[in-house]
Amino acid sequence: TVKAVIFDLDGVLVDTAVYHFQAWHRLAEGLGYSFSLVDNEQLKGVSRIESLELILKWAGAKISDAEKADLLSLKNKWYLELIEQLSPDHLLSGSLDLLEKLQKKGIKIALGSASKNAMGILEKTGIISYFDALIDGNVVQLSKPNPAVFLKGAEALGIEPACCLVLEDAQAGIDAARAAGMQVIGIGQAEHLNGADLVVADLGALVDKF
Numbered sequence: 001t002v003k004a005v006i007f008d009l010d011g012v013l014v015d016t017a018v019y020h021f022q023a024w025h026r027l028a029e030g031l032g033y034s035f036s037l038v039d040n041e042q043l044k045g046v047s048r049i050e051s052l053e054l055i056l057k058w059a060g061a062k063i064s065d066a067e068k069a070d071l072l073s074l075k076n077k078w079y080l081e082l083i084e085q086l087s088p089d090h091l092l093s094g095s096l097d098l099l100e101k102l103q104k105k106g107i108k109i110a111l112g113s114a115s116k117n118a119m120g121i122l123e124k125t126g127i128i129s130y131f132d133a134l135i136d137g138n139v140v141q142l143s144k145p146n147p148a149v150f151l152k153g154a155e156a157l158g159i160e161p162a163c164c165l166v167l168e169d170a171q172a173g174i175d176a177a178r179a180a181g182m183q184v185i186g187i188g189q190a191e192h193l194n195g196a197d198l199v200v201a202d203l204g205a206l207v208d209k210f
């Protein structure tokens with residue numbers, strides 16, 4: 001039985017994945033690399049620094065640690081500009097209905113996100129009060145597919161991993177949930193979500209399951 005649901009943020013609850021793509025695309029362009037949607041799929045769920053390392057590798061670019069730090073703040077500056085107008089309108093289909101339903105049923109709710117911008121996004125979209133535990137990229141440095149972000153969530157809720165269900169839109173996140181010994185439902189297209197117990201198009205499809 002499921003006693004807790006741990007939500008990924010970007011691309012699951014909120015429509016921000018597209019803005020990460022746009023900011024990385026702009027950055028890659030500056031390196032002379034044409035960043036594709038296929039490339040982007042590999043960055044989903046992955047931390048900011050590890051994403052940059054991958055793009056530098058694909059671009060064949062060797063730069064200093066100081067230059068890396070500059071690129072990281074530039075990417076985040078562009079990303080923050082893109083999400084400045086974020087509002088409850090950017091919640092993905094079914095987000096509010098599912099959060100409401102889980103709360104009503106007494107199922108614990110946690111966030112398990114790699115993003116260091118997670119708190120601001122939850123506030124702008126008005127859903128922060130639904131969460132019993134908040135684990136983000138400031139709390140956990142180890143990037144998905146490492147299970148740390150989900151294990152910390154379970155620990156904070158006081159629920160054993162086997163009774164936690166993770167909702168994820170990224171392959172790295174599915175792998176992290178599996179490594180944590182949790183159940184996992186993929187949100188999106190099955191071809192990008194190998195190893196999920198189930199894949200649905202959006203959170204709305206899950207409301208009646210609880």
Ligand code: BG6
Nearest residue numbers: 010020044045048114115116117
């Ligand atoms: C994940 C996104 O949720 O957070 C990644 O899927 C992103 O695309 C990562 O790189 C880190 O986010 P941020 O906001 O700390 O740069």
Ligand code: MG
Nearest residue numbers: 008010011169
């Ligand atoms: Mg995601």
